[in-house]
Amino acid sequence: MLIKKIENLASSILSELNIKTAPVDIKAIAKHKGATIKPYDLGERISGMLFVKDSDGIISYNPTESQVRQRFTIAHELGHFLLHKKTQDVFVDKQFQVHFRDENSATGQDIQELEANAFAAAILMPKELLMTEIKKHNFDLGDESAMKELAKLFNVSLQAMTFRMVNLGFFSLR
Numbered sequence: 136m137l138i139k140k141i142e143n144l145a146s147s148i149l150s151e152l153n154i155k156t157a158p159v160d161i162k163a164i165a166k167h168k169g170a171t172i173k174p175y176d177l178g179e180r181i182s183g184m185l186f187v188k189d190s191d192g193i194i195s196y197n198p199t200e201s202q203v204r205q206r207f208t209i210a211h212e213l214g215h216f217l218l219h220k221k222t223q224d225v226f227v228d229k230q231f232q233v234h235f236r237d238e239n240s241a242t243g244q245d246i247q248e249l250e251a252n253a254f255a256a257a258i259l260m261p262k263e264l265l266m267t268e269i270k271k272h273n274f275d276l277g278d279e280s281a282m283k284e285l286a287k288l289f290n291v292s293l294q295a296m297t298f299r300m301v302n303l304g305f306f307s308l309r
């Protein structure tokens with residue numbers, strides 16, 4: 136699926152729920168889309184899982200990980216649920232990277248991971264909402280403390296926010 140379509144899917148869900156402020160309530164969104172969310176001790180190497188049964192989804196996340204990681208995991212699993220539930224019933228995610236790997240070297244499964252990450256980034260850090268907050272706080276994106284503030288506002292990791300900003304073309308890494 137094209138990144139553009141994933142962005143559109145995320146923004147249509149946000150408008151369905153009339154979400155206009157950060158941080159985005161990812162658990163409420165997942166529930167709204169038919170997924171049950173539960174913390175589950177997955178062992179330290181596993182961040183999250185998705186089970187698909189009929190058309191329902193059960194998302195498990197690792198409660199021992201940081202809150203920002205838990206939020207990203209739930210968003211990532213919701214991405215699998217919305218985009219890939221027809222392809223398989225069980226998704227297991229090891230401690231994945233939040234950045235986008237090179238799509239040219241990606242296998243079929245990697246592409247699903249890229250898509251789930253793209254969905255997570257789009258739903259947790261919606262472009263319109265980012266632009267609103269940047270303007271409101273008059274953030275200078277070249278300033279690391281501003282990036283940290285922005286990450287805090289959206290309740291995501293600094294790394295996730297940095298990659299989102301780069302992917303949106305808001306700034307480039309030197």
Ligand SMILES: [Zn+2]
Nearest residue numbers: 226228248251
């Ligand atoms: Zn995944």
